[in-house]
Amino acid sequence: MEYVLIVISAIFVNNIVLSQFLGICPFLGVSKKISTGIGMTGAVTFVMVIATIVTFFIQKAVLEPFGVEYLQTITFILVIASLVQLVEIMLKKVSPPLYQALGVFLPLITTNCAILGVAILALGLEDTNIVKSVVFAISHAVGFGLALITFSGIREQLDLMDIPKGMKGTPIALVVAGLLALAFMGFAGIV
Amino acid sequence: MNTLTISPSPHVHSGDSVKKNMYGVVIALLPALAASLYYFGLGALIVTLAAVLSCVFFEWAIQKFLLKTEASILDGSAALTGLLLAFNMPTNLPIWIIIIGSLVAIGIGKMSFGGLGNNIFNPALVGRVFLLISFPVQMTLWPEPGKNMTAYLDATTGATPLSVMKEGLANGETVSALMDKIPSITELFYGNMGGSAGEVAAVALIIGLIYMLIRKIITWHIPVTVIGTIAVFTGILHLVNPELYAGPLFHLLTGGVMLGAIFMATDYVTSPMSNKGMVIFGIGIGIITVVIRVFGAYPEGVSFAIIIMNGFVPLIDKYIKPKRFGEVAKTTKA
Amino acid sequence: MNQWNNFSKGFFKENAVFTLLLGMCPTLGVTSSAFDGLGMGLATTFVLVMANLVIAIIKNLIPDKVRIPAFIVVIATFVTIVEMTMQAYLPDLFESLGLFIPLIVVNCLVLGRAEAFASKNNIGSSIIDGLGMGLGFAMALTILGAIREILGSGKIFGTVVFPEDYGMLVFVLAPGAFIALGYLIAFINQVKKEA
Amino acid sequence: MNVVLITIISLGALGTLAAIILYFVAQKFKVFEDPRIDQVEEALPAANCGGCGFPGCRAFAEAMVKADDISDLNCPVGGADTMSAAAAILGKEVEAAAPMVAVVRCNGTCENRPRITNYDGATSCTIASSLYGGDTGCSYGCYGLGECVDACAFDAMYMDEKTGLPVIIEDNCVSCGACVDACPKNIIELRKKGPKSRRIYVSCVNKDKGAPAKKACSVACISCKKCQKACPFEAITIDNNLAYIDYEKCKLCRKCVTECPTNAIHELNFPPKKPKVEKPAPEAAE
Amino acid sequence: MAKTESTLKNMVLTLLVITGVAGTSLGFMFELTKGPIEAAKKAKQEAAIKMVMPEFDSLEKDTTIANTNFFRASSNGELVGIAIEAVSPKGFSGNIKIMVGFKPDGTIINYQVLEHKETPGLGTKMADWFKTDKGKQSILGKHPETNKLTVSKDGGEVDAITAATISSRAFLDAVRIAYETYNDNKSNEPVAANTSAEEGGTE
Amino acid sequence: MLKTFSLGGVHPAENKFSAGKKIEVLPIPEQVSVPIAQHIGAPSEPVVKKGDEVKVGQLIAKSTGFVSANIHSPVSGKVFKIDDVLDASGYKRKAIIIKVEGDEWNEDIDRSDDLKTDITLSGEEIVKKVGESGIVGLGGATFPAQVKLSVPPGKTCDVLILNAVECEPYLTADHQLMMEKGEEIMIGTEILMKALKVTKAIIGIENNKPDAIAHMSELAQKHEGITVESLKVQYPQGGEKQLIDACIKRQIPSGKLPIEVGAVVQNVGTTFAVYEAIQKNKPLFERVVTVTGKSIEKPSNFMARVGTPVSNLIEAAGGLPEDTGKVIGGGPMMGKALSSIDVPITKGSSGILIMPEKIATRKPVQNCIRCSKCVSVCPMGLSPYLLMTVSDKAVWDRAEEEKIMDCIECGSCSYTCPSSRPLLDYIRLGKGKVGQIMRSRTK
Numbered sequence A: 001m002e003y004v005l006i007v008i009s010a011i012f013v014n015n016i017v018l019s020q021f022l023g024i025c026p027f028l029g030v031s032k033k034i035s036t037g038i039g040m041t042g043a044v045t046f047v048m049v050i051a052t053i054v055t056f057f058i059q060k061a062v063l064e065p066f067g068v069e070y071l072q073t074i075t076f077i078l079v080i081a082s083l084v085q086l087v088e089i090m091l092k093k094v095s096p097p098l099y100q101a102l103g104v105f106l107p108l109i110t111t112n113c114a115i116l117g118v119a120i121l122a123l124g125l126e127d128t129n130i131v132k133s134v135v136f137a138i139s140h141a142v143g144f145g146l147a148l149i150t151f152s153g154i155r156e157q158l159d160l161m162d163i164p165k166g167m168k169g170t171p172i173a174l175v176v177a178g179l180l181a182l183a184f185m186g187f188a189g190i191v
Numbered sequence B: 001m002n003t004l005t006i007s008p009s010p011h012v013h014s015g016d017s018v019k020k021n022m023y024g025v026v027i028a029l030l031p032a033l034a035a036s037l038y039y040f041g042l043g044a045l046i047v048t049l050a051a052v053l054s055c056v057f058f059e060w061a062i063q064k065f066l067l068k069t070e071a072s073i074l075d076g077s078a079a080l081t082g083l084l085l086a087f088n089m090p091t092n093l094p095i096w097i098i099i100i101g102s103l104v105a106i107g108i109g110k111m112s113f114g115g116l117g118n119n120i121f122n123p124a125l126v127g128r129v130f131l132l133i134s135f136p137v138q139m140t141l142w143p144e145p146g147k148n149m150t151a152y153l154d155a156t157t158g159a160t161p162l163s164v165m166k167e168g169l170a171n172g173e174t175v176s177a178l179m180d181k182i183p184s185i186t187e188l189f190y191g192n193m194g195g196s197a198g199e200v201a202a203v204a205l206i207i208g209l210i211y212m213l214i215r216k217i218i219t220w221h222i223p224v225t226v227i228g229t230i231a232v233f234t235g236i237l238h239l240v241n242p243e244l245y246a247g248p249l250f251h252l253l254t255g256g257v258m259l260g261a262i263f264m265a266t267d268y269v270t271s272p273m274s275n276k277g278m279v280i281f282g283i284g285i286g287i288i289t290v291v292i293r294v295f296g297a298y299p300e301g302v303s304f305a306i307i308i309m310n311g312f313v314p315l316i317d318k319y320i321k322p323k324r325f326g327e328v329a330k331t332t333k334a
Numbered sequence C: 001m002n003q004w005n006n007f008s009k010g011f012f013k014e015n016a017v018f019t020l021l022l023g024m025c026p027t028l029g030v031t032s033s034a035f036d037g038l039g040m041g042l043a044t045t046f047v048l049v050m051a052n053l054v055i056a057i058i059k060n061l062i063p064d065k066v067r068i069p070a071f072i073v074v075i076a077t078f079v080t081i082v083e084m085t086m087q088a089y090l091p092d093l094f095e096s097l098g099l100f101i102p103l104i105v106v107n108c109l110v111l112g113r114a115e116a117f118a119s120k121n122n123i124g125s126s127i128i129d130g131l132g133m134g135l136g137f138a139m140a141l142t143i144l145g146a147i148r149e150i151l152g153s154g155k156i157f158g159t160v161v162f163p164e165d166y167g168m169l170v171f172v173l174a175p176g177a178f179i180a181l182g183y184l185i186a187f188i189n190q191v192k193k194e195a
Numbered sequence D: 001m002n003v004v005l006i007t008i009i010s011l012g013a014l015g016t017l018a019a020i021i022l023y024f025v026a027q028k029f030k031v032f033e034d035p036r037i038d039q040v041e042e043a044l045p046a047a048n049c050g051g052c053g054f055p056g057c058r059a060f061a062e063a064m065v066k067a068d069d070i071s072d073l074n075c076p077v078g079g080a081d082t083m084s085a086a087a088a089i090l091g092k093e094v095e096a097a098a099p100m101v102a103v104v105r106c107n108g109t110c111e112n113r114p115r116i117t118n119y120d121g122a123t124s125c126t127i128a129s130s131l132y133g134g135d136t137g138c139s140y141g142c143y144g145l146g147e148c149v150d151a152c153a154f155d156a157m158y159m160d161e162k163t164g165l166p167v168i169i170e171d172n173c174v175s176c177g178a179c180v181d182a183c184p185k186n187i188i189e190l191r192k193k194g195p196k197s198r199r200i201y202v203s204c205v206n207k208d209k210g211a212p213a214k215k216a217c218s219v220a221c222i223s224c225k226k227c228q229k230a231c232p233f234e235a236i237t238i239d240n241n242l243a244y245i246d247y248e249k250c251k252l253c254r255k256c257v258t259e260c261p262t263n264a265i266h267e268l269n270f271p272p273k274k275p276k277v278e279k280p281a282p283e284a285a286e
Numbered sequence E: 001m002a003k004t005e006s007t008l009k010n011m012v013l014t015l016l017v018i019t020g021v022a023g024t025s026l027g028f029m030f031e032l033t034k035g036p037i038e039a040a041k042k043a044k045q046e047a048a049i050k051m052v053m054p055e056f057d058s059l060e061k062d063t064t065i066a067n068t069n070f071f072r073a074s075s076n077g078e079l080v081g082i083a084i085e086a087v088s089p090k091g092f093s094g095n096i097k098i099m100v101g102f103k104p105d106g107t108i109i110n111y112q113v114l115e116h117k118e119t120p121g122l123g124t125k126m127a128d129w130f131k132t133d134k135g136k137q138s139i140l141g142k143h144p145e146t147n148k149l150t151v152s153k154d155g156g157e158v159d160a161i162t163a164a165t166i167s168s169r170a171f172l173d174a175v176r177i178a179y180e181t182y183n184d185n186k187s188n189e190p191v192a193a194n195t196s197a198e199e200g201g202t203e
Numbered sequence F: 001m002l003k004t005f006s007l008g009g010v011h012p013a014e015n016k017f018s019a020g021k022k023i024e025v026l027p028i029p030e031q032v033s034v035p036i037a038q039h040i041g042a043p044s045e046p047v048v049k050k051g052d053e054v055k056v057g058q059l060i061a062k063s064t065g066f067v068s069a070n071i072h073s074p075v076s077g078k079v080f081k082i083d084d085v086l087d088a089s090g091y092k093r094k095a096i097i098i099k100v101e102g103d104e105w106n107e108d109i110d111r112s113d114d115l116k117t118d119i120t121l122s123g124e125e126i127v128k129k130v131g132e133s134g135i136v137g138l139g140g141a142t143f144p145a146q147v148k149l150s151v152p153p154g155k156t157c158d159v160l161i162l163n164a165v166e167c168e169p170y171l172t173a174d175h176q177l178m179m180e181k182g183e184e185i186m187i188g189t190e191i192l193m194k195a196l197k198v199t200k201a202i203i204g205i206e207n208n209k210p211d212a213i214a215h216m217s218e219l220a221q222k223h224e225g226i227t228v229e230s231l232k233v234q235y236p237q238g239g240e241k242q243l244i245d246a247c248i249k250r251q252i253p254s255g256k257l258p259i260e261v262g263a264v265v266q267n268v269g270t271t272f273a274v275y276e277a278i279q280k281n282k283p284l285f286e287r288v289v290t291v292t293g294k295s296i297e298k299p300s301n302f303m304a305r306v307g308t309p310v311s312n313l314i315e316a317a318g319g320l321p322e323d324t325g326k327v328i329g330g331g332p333m334m335g336k337a338l339s340s341i342d343v344p345i346t347k348g349s350s351g352i353l354i355m356p357e358k359i360a361t362r363k364p365v366q367n368c369i370r371c372s373k374c375v376s377v378c379p380m381g382l383s384p385y386l387l388m389t390v391s392d393k394a395v396w397d398r399a400e401e402e403k404i405m406d407c408i409e410c411g412s413c414s415y416t417c418p419s420s421r422p423l424l425d426y427i428r429l430g431k432g433k434v435g436q437i438m439r440s441r442t443k
Ligand SMILES: Cc1cc2nc3c(=O)[nH]c(=O)nc-3n(C[C@H](O)[C@H](O)[C@H](O)COP(=O)(O)O)c2cc1C
Pocket: A185, A186, A188, A189, B136, B140, B297, B298, B299, C173, E092, E118, E119, E120, E122, E123, E124, E160, E161, E162, E163, E164, E165, E166, E167, E168
């Protein structure tokens, strides 16, 4: 049950983009087409889960035992940055098609607040453990994907419509995001 | 010789028009308006007029001064948005809030996207949800039906059956005990309960539905699937634990289910294009409505459910296509 | 490059928020009041300037393959310094900015400037660029914060303008952030076109 | 001091670890990608208009990097400057392509060409052209529905309300050719921008014989061949009842202009003609 | 400007140096701010205590009670108030942590909201709501034994924050917990010596 | 329940003013201009030259390929010139212009009215003869008939369907033809059945022609294998794919021809022409043309020679009314607006419709309100609103994905749209572009 709540909370109630304001840049940046939205979701899920696992162990094995929790930010981001680069280099070689699909998004991920945010938030869970953290990370990635893909669907449709000149592009995208967030507030209080 | 006109075929037209459809819906809403006046009196009148007039005004003003396009307020869609917005608000709402709601509905919900036909979210519901979150106090004070017909702002207020149910269940009371605190099912059917202006009288709304179906303004897909899904879902919950979950009739007749399913989910602009898509859309609305009502913080979830599903419409339209001619035989793709 | 241009571009022409759309998370997340926006903006400015400075100094010493990790360590260091300082001396602000302080690290703006500007330019320009960009960012956040504060709760920098009951709560919450920014950008685009 | 030490050690260790891992992975998974593609792309105008014949600037950049001989490749938007900049990156040479500009070869204004039918379909020249030859007796001329204007991504065209014909704003035109492709009637042509942007062209595409052509439109080319005879450089050919001036051969002497009985030959950017003074000089040098 | 090449030695060295420098400066910074951070935290708690208590000259933390902070304040050796931290998990979005000050007889002196994640504009109003003397809002001066401190919707005598019944319930739930803690422990008396506020403040 | 097709459809006002009007033989004009491109496929090649004397029924232009058709002189007289004239396409195209002198027919044409029932030719000979006689589909598409009759190897045909639906409002040519030439059509059907080697033929007639249904059913009893199917009045019942779907419940897959499901569809007019060609040796040079309209004096059905100017027909029907706004060649749903009434009648002209100015002009276009009415009426199950948008914005790959090429251009979508959007205009545009792209890809 606890896991179910984590999942629902992460996807709907506390959606990482629409209510926690994390990962907004890619949300706005790579949502012009559904296909890129899907690619980005894949890349984010991948990195988010791995990053959460690695940072979990760093926290538990290094930072906490030595009492240097204040290094959280710097160590986590170092790990994430290296990880992203690692994945990028490897993917390019191992699976060029996958790299074609995800590659362009990877560099963006380093500076995606959602990854670092989720890694830090995962440690704040009650009685946290590794399984819970992973579930937490996956659910947030799904929530990110849900928001991103829905949003890119809307934007694809808006592309075919005649939006007033002043609102074209970013402004209307932000308004749509706002209305989407407004809609998602309906899920408030479920968990 | 006459100057001949040249245009591509077809050379005839059905004569259907946007106006006809919009005013058709307005006519279908008249029974509900009558019921509203009957139950809430003056307040209903003021709220309806304020919303309709300000919606039409904002549409005109925005088109004229901001977009600098030809004004199209005569097509009736802005008036309809106003009417439906009014139907979604308590009848003792201060006028300044109604005006904000209309501005949001028309300005943010509709004109920002380029006006009729371009908006992603149902404008009236954007207005309503915006108000609900902005002014939770005013938006959840419900005048009691049949009382203080001539009072407007200082009407006596009561609770809606849904909020009685939500509160009661939160305090550990049982469904059967709570059912005694609310009007009987027949009364609910005729609309004798607290609630938004236009949502109370199920019977009036159903008359509107029949009218729209006969005039072919809408098809059955969305209303039937929304209502059906809610009935089935709440039915199952009720069977699982009748004391914790109220039955389907209660859920169908209270709150905005009827108004939403018949008039708001069916909004052309914000609903899917294919029949299959509409069915999915309707089921989605049904499920989300029940989830919010039963598990969420809000006693009522129809508005949220509809605008959430509005957000999914582009995806539905992209992936759910109408049945194509010759598709059956096309299993082996050439 | 003309240093004044270099400095002023961050306010309008290349404003991080309004035109480059960088650093959107803090832009939306911590602007429920003008004061929070200003605080966040200044914290970011500090990091931006310091990071630009250091990176401009060491840019040639860093091998390509570890460029990003190295830059990020530099940035993270300053972020952590800000974090600790704020915690010590401005605990209230620290609390209301919450998670977004460590997240300055991943603010695309900071790394973006480091990559795009500081790693190619000299120290002086880099500092000015950082300062301009940072203050532009702070300005944007403050404006957005002020708009949201006034619409949402009738206050500006905590001063009551009209009674709170007339405020539109949405603007304090997530949806209002997006919507307010959307129209703000539309407005600025319009002004820019006419200018 | 303890904390400081731990900090340094743990951070240092992490950094070293990251560096080592990154190094080995980078070694093992090395892939080569031509960095010049990026550089060339950066040099291009990023208009992604397709005027070069490739789907977007990046594709063009790739093509440039791959091609041994880039003489047939040209970015009309960026013009010679861009091309030489891009070529410099690749260490190749370009010949400067002659600057071109679009011209509308129809002068069938409402006055010159009486309307005999009335079009009531969608505003698209292609749609109209699938229906009929046009509102006038000339089935070659412009529909005036502005498909070319819509196609122009550089604001270099507009529809003249009075004449019902498109007009090209020379200064904006980058000769991308989008309008040429858009026009279903092949009315628009890219022509060499002569010296001082001067040019002469036959502003008609009517291939009917003289009489019906003239009947349909008072400024039609009636293939009287006078211009052909007048041209000292054999720049004018007459094919299918229509005169055409080859811009490679034309020396802008303007002899043909005065010859044309229907004023179908247009000249652009010449100084106003002094009445009746004939200039024998082949080059309009001034 | 020759860039350093990406050889193993260079890479490791660069990162090592950078992290080293970063570590050193951070370490010192940490040492530097450690004190002020603690002080800031303590100041906050003290401010809260002062807020919910009458004038006092000595404060003592009862360390025998697990899981919560429990302070006794006395003036001139006489117990004047008890401040108790309590957490209710029933908030709209997560825990609500408050500090309540009781008179020795159990009457509520004042309260302070310490931590919560409630919605701005709704739940956040609890910071002042229950102190405001308007309608039946205020709980100050009430006694949980004699006054029914639940929201009026649930039959109590406190007006809930408009449109934030959930937060109000949670808040009152926390008050109840605080009172129970008070009840369970008030007898642990007597308190003693003149521990100064500074010393007793934190662990 | 009457049979009908499975998706979409509309029901425009029928307005069959000329129903029941006897087919009148139109007087021969003084001059005819016979376009050399009257059919789908390659234009024919003239075999006469200026000054040649021709007789009625004499070959004047030769088929130039498999998908092409012979053209025979509709009149006797002298070839005046071969020149570009404005035709129904709205463009000037090559035509053979003949000055009429008398009415002298080729001797081998049997001009008697006798019914000739026995079919002496073999299947192959029939197909050949149909080709020689220049018969093209008279249902509107003018597709050379012998091509349809030559079933490609590997495919089999098991049923012939006669298209007697006449689902276009106003038009009554096929209806009247059935009433007057029912017997001939029956024999024509048998000829086609023999050519196709099938034993079954279905005549599909819309239910708004009860007299024709009764008449044809009665006649059909005497002919083995022929049945009459009465169909619901629903446009486009006469669309080939819809008709096959309605009659035998088989749907032609996207991009395929009727033969894929074992059916061949011919119009009743075509069938009559086949009868005349095979039994009477008379090539196709005249046809029934309905001249009709709300304000026309005398809505009529004429038997007119190909090449006759449209103005002659209009004159014969009482002249061009004052309020004329549009003259349409064909019906109101699929017909083509003519830019001049001097254009000649061709083999494909099933009707001339005169529309008053008031209804001829379109209403102003409004935004699409996504009412999905166009989707629900599209008989091909397409999304017209989307096809229009992607065509307008030139997103060709999306248009192809959305199967724009499946559109049969029936116009139901434009007819229905409450926002009066010119859906089909743009879809045609898109079809043209996508078709080009697809062809260039296969190259
Ligand atoms: C975005 C959002 C935030 C909310 N925040 C709170 C909150 O902070 N505290 C609260 O008690 N209820 C909150 N609610 C719940 C509703 O306001 C709910 O109607 C209310 O708690 C119960 O209604 P009542 O107080 O009018 O009886 C929130 C709802 C939403 C959608």
